[in-house]
Amino acid sequence: MNFLYTILSNVKPTDIFQITFLTICFYILHFYYKHYTRANPLPGPFPIPLIGTFEIFRVHIDIDAWFYKLTEKYGQSGVFELNLIGNRQVVITRAEYVNKFMTPASDNDSYKHLMRTANNGLLDVFDLDCKGVGLNHNYNFWKFNRQIFTQAIKNACYAEETCKSINKLYEEMTNYWIDLKKPNEDSVVIDAATWMRRFTNDFISVVTTSERTFAIRNYYKVLNNEKITQEIMDSEDFVESISTFFEDNQMIFIPKLLQKFPLINGRVRSMKNTMDYIYNRLVKRIRQRRKEVEKIVNSSNYEPSQLKNDLLTSMVVANTPYEISPQKNVDPSLLRPMTDDEIRGIMFDAFAAGTDTTSNTFCFVLYYITHHPEVKKKLMDELRTVFKDDFSRPVTMDDLNKLRYCEAIIKETSRIRPTVSMVSRFGDQVDEIAGYKWPADILFIMYVRGINNNPRYWKDPEKFNPDRFYDPKEIEKQQKFAFTMFGGGVRMCLGRNLAMIEMKILLASLYRKFDVELVDMKAPLHVTTSTVTICQHLDVRMIPKTELC
Numbered sequence: 001m002n003f004l005y006t007i008l009s010n011v012k013p014t015d016i017f018q019i020t021f022l023t024i025c026f027y028i029l030h031f032y033y034k035h036y037t038r039a040n041p042l043p044g045p046f047p048i049p050l051i052g053t054f055e056i057f058r059v060h061i062d063i064d065a066w067f068y069k070l071t072e073k074y075g076q077s078g079v080f081e082l083n084l085i086g087n088r089q090v091v092i093t094r095a096e097y098v099n100k101f102m103t104p105a106s107d108n109d110s111y112k113h114l115m116r117t118a119n120n121g122l123l124d125v126f127d128l129d130c131k132g133v134g135l136n137h138n139y140n141f142w143k144f145n146r147q148i149f150t151q152a153i154k155n156a157c158y159a160e161e162t163c164k165s166i167n168k169l170y171e172e173m174t175n176y177w178i179d180l181k182k183p184n185e186d187s188v189v190i191d192a193a194t195w196m197r198r199f200t201n202d203f204i205s206v207v208t209t210s211e212r213t214f215a216i217r218n219y220y221k222v223l224n225n226e227k228i229t230q231e232i233m234d235s236e237d238f239v240e241s242i243s244t245f246f247e248d249n250q251m252i253f254i255p256k257l258l259q260k261f262p263l264i265n266g267r268v269r270s271m272k273n274t275m276d277y278i279y280n281r282l283v284k285r286i287r288q289r290r291k292e293v294e295k296i297v298n299s300s301n302y303e304p305s306q307l308k309n310d311l312l313t314s315m316v317v318a319n320t321p322y323e324i325s326p327q328k329n330v331d332p333s334l335l336r337p338m339t340d341d342e343i344r345g346i347m348f349d350a351f352a353a354g355t356d357t358t359s360n361t362f363c364f365v366l367y368y369i370t371h372h373p374e375v376k377k378k379l380m381d382e383l384r385t386v387f388k389d390d391f392s393r394p395v396t397m398d399d400l401n402k403l404r405y406c407e408a409i410i411k412e413t414s415r416i417r418p419t420v421s422m423v424s425r426f427g428d429q430v431d432e433i434a435g436y437k438w439p440a441d442i443l444f445i446m447y448v449r450g451i452n453n454n455p456r457y458w459k460d461p462e463k464f465n466p467d468r469f470y471d472p473k474e475i476e477k478q479q480k481f482a483f484t485m486f487g488g489g490v491r492m493c494l495g496r497n498l499a500m501i502e503m504k505i506l507l508a509s510l511y512r513k514f515d516v517e518l519v520d521m522k523a524p525l526h527v528t529t530s531t532v533t534i535c536q537h538l539d540v541r542m543i544p545k546t547e548l549c
């Protein structure tokens with residue numbers, strides 16, 4: 001102890017300066033030694049110690065645009081690299097290299113590349129590392145959640161009830177638009193981005209809980225200058241907090257070491273508050289539903305049909321004697337009921353993954369159709385064929401199969417301007433990808449927009465041409481993974497069918513009822529990107545139709 005005291009009392013301020021200086025020099029040397037001796041050096045921006053690629057701090061509102069430029073500069077060989085806050089990331093820009101980590105080659109490979117991120121960020125701080133599916137980092141928990149979510153959402157996708165809910169919400173929303181139209185005007189201008197976010201929020205709420213958030217109605221009240229009540233504030237806060245999650249979710253991936261740094265600290269806290277607010281709302285609903293279910297199943301005249309047909313009820317009764325369609329061929333260790341927090345994890349995923357994705361994709365669809373009159377003409381031809389001259393009847397499940405051109409428009413929009421433009425997989429084992437042998441612990445990013453717009457796979461990729469997904473000969477020519485709107489492999493999007501049903505109904509209904517025009521045809525799309533590309537606003541003029549033309 002005395003010895004230590006003697007050393008410390010002899011330390012001068014200049015010594016502290018020298019030690020700090022030497023430590024920094026050592027760190028920098030070590031960083032560049034590791035950089036220059038790394039396995040498989042690839043082209044990419046030069047990294048700076050601690051920060052990695054400095055540009056990330058300048059492009060924080062449009063990461064996707066930055067990736068697009070990087071792909072043009074470094075991605076010619078199909079793979080380049082980035083260093084983001086000390087983590088090496090390998091970006092794949094060719095479809096043929098994607099196959100390997102999307103499709104496990106054998107049973108032995110099935111654990112490889114299953115995680116979406118490295119677990120060195122703040123997943124646990126936000127309680128996402130072992131909950132839900134989207135960011136779950138525990139294989140067993142993910143598998144358990146995924147199979148219950150899959151089963152629960154399957155019921156929703158085949159239910160005529162789901163179709164009816166979408167039609168009903170659509171009808172209500174468009175009636176509000178008409179109500180907002182001034183009597184002396186023939187059209188109404190709406191911000192499609194804001195309305196669509198409320199639409200998808202209300203809809204996902206119905207699918208998950210059979211109850212609405214009334215986000216559509218409450219937004220109408222805001223625009224109609226009605227008195228702001230607690231209910232209006234609640235639904236507006238809920239919609240906005242889901243969007244905030246998307247806009248700021250890079251915070252989840254900040255290394256633990258940096259979370260207390262000034263500037264970062266405040267953003268982490270604000271994100272945590274947002275998440276806590278969403279979680280509390282969801283848990284309240286779960287507890288309420290559990291009580292309702294218990295009351296029903298314990299009553300003397302219990303019938304399974306008395307239970308609600310939604311995701312929440314499916315999860316509450318999953319693996320209990322009251323489960324309506326018990327799962328077959330499931331690993332027995334997964335056959336246990338879910339806790340409230342586990343259900344909350346899945347509900348959070350449904351709202352987070354199922355609202356802004358669909359609403360933004362739909363805004364891009366409107367933008368591209370308005371810029372392509374020939375596409376609109378073909379769309380109207382399809383609508384006339386399917387609905388004859390009825391421009392108000394609801395869309396049925398049966399119609400959906402016939403709306404092939406509608407689907408092609410949605411896919412072509414997502415090819416050219418994908419809402420999820422990066423899909424990642426964490427390589428937790430040694431593997432060979434893109435012709436290189438990789439050590440464990442590498443994050444691979446499939447740059448979807450780069451591949452979707454690569455002339456190797458698409459003739460005139462910049463041309464908006466839905467026939468690519470309509471003409472069977474064109475479809476046949478497509479290279480596997482050259483178009484991945486919903487990702488692929490075992491972690492493919494769970495809501496893909498639901499999203500398609502929702503968007504097809506919206507498209508087929510909207511264009512029968514309105515002429516849709518952009519207020520400013522010259523304006524580009526106003527987007528920001530984090531993990532999802534968000535349409536900031538899209539001012540659209542809706543002109544009610546009097547006939548189906």
Ligand code: HEM
Pocket residue numbers: 133134135146204349350351353354355357358361419420423424484485486487488489490491492493494495496498499
């Ligand atoms: C246009 C709408 C949508 C798009 C473009 C989209 C896209 C995606 C993409 C690209 C992924 C990553 C897949 C991968 O890593 O391979 C994903 C995952 C996921 N999506 Fe979607 N999605 C949409 C709508 C929905 C909806 C409506 C829901 C649910 C109600 C949903 C739930 C999920 C979930 C739970 C995952 C994570 C699956 C897992 O990690 O196992 N998505 N989505």
